[in-house]
Amino acid sequence: MWMYLGLLAALFLGLHNLCKKHAVQGNEVFPVLLGTISSGFLLLVPFYMASHFFKEEMVNIDFYITDIPWKTHGFILIKSAIMAASWVLAYQALKHLPITIVTPIRSAGPFFTFIGAITIYQEKPNLYQWIGFFLIILSVMLYSKIGKKEGINFKRNKWIFAIIGATFLGASSGLYDKFLIQTVHLNPQTLQFWFCWYTVLILLVILSITWFPHAEKRKAFKWRWSIPLVGILLQIADYFYFKALQDPDALIMLLSAIKRSQIIIAVVLGGIIFKEQNKRKKLVPLAGIMAGVFLILYS
Incomplete structure (x- = not known):
């Protein structure tokens, strides 16, 4: 069951990435990020209020938000800091790079998760899983060659390093999620x-330094319908992902790889909608990534 939940998470993540590209194109990145996270938070506020006034009903429909001790708040604050840093880097890279380059690089996230799953959680891969992960990495390397044809030098472009950093931090957060769900026993909602909540606070601090004091930046910000939609789609995707992690049999390294199937939506639909270059050539490494994901599922 957890694999199907992972595929549902991948579907909504793919749609989330398309909306995110639309939201940041030619726009100020930090207020877009704050708007998306705030939208996701506002989506969850009614569930929080209902959990206080209609506890039994919320428990019955499995959307009850529990009271947690301060120590657990600290654990969640750490996750918020990790993901805030990852998103700041990712949004800046997405603003300056084609979505058909950014998304495949982020698909290397399962490799970092794979290493962490072996060393931290002692998850044991088999031969098919080894082959699948190396297929993903080799396919991402092929994307780098295609990216150079679009004027993107992977060794000198700072936004490439930004998206790699975002990918590493995102993978670290994924490993931490397993700890929060299976060890701390937090429910998804x-x-x-x-x-x-904590991510909004962190972003407000960042914007108070980098955006709010600058009138020209405030004027450059453009509100778009895709901004709240990004936050809503992300919360739906995260809910399915965390529900999958609640299964004690769920392997984080496989779940992370399954989520990468979102790349189909990003590369195919994203290439058409945003009219990006070399779409056909990008289908070759795309096939390699999907073959790697298939081998992991098959194993």
Whole structure:
């Protein structure tokens, strides 16, 4: 069952990435990020309020947001800091790079998760899983060659390093999620609500330094319908992902790889909608990534 939940998470993540590209194109990145996270938080506020006034009903429909001790708040704050840094880097890279380059690089996230799953959680891969992960990495390397044809030098472009950093931090957060769900025993909606709350606070601090004091930046910001939609789609995707992690049999390294199937939406639909270059050539490494994901599922 957890694999199907992972595929649902991948579907909504793919749609989330398309809306995110639309939201940041030619726009100020930090207020867009704050708007998306705030939208996701506002989506969860009614569940938090209902959990206080209609506890039994919320428990029955499995959307009850539980009370947690301060120590657990600290754990969630750490996750918020990790993901805030990852998103700041990712949004800046997405603003300056084609979505058909950014998304495949982020698909290397399962490799970092794979290493962490072996060393931290002692998850044991088999031969098919080894082959699948190396297929993903080799396919991402092929994307780098295609990216050079679009004037993107992977060794000198700072936005490439930004998206690699964002990918590493995102993978670290994925490993941490397993700890929060299976060891701390947080339910998905409780983790999502407090994670959004602390992330909004962190972003407000960042914007108070980098955006609010600058009138020209405030004027450059453009509100778009895709901004709240990004936050809503992300919360839906995270809910399915965290529900999958609640299964004690779920392997984080496989779940992380399954989520990468979002790349189909990003590369195919994204290439058409945003009219990016070399779409056909990008289908070759795309096939390699999907073959790697298939081998992991098959194993």
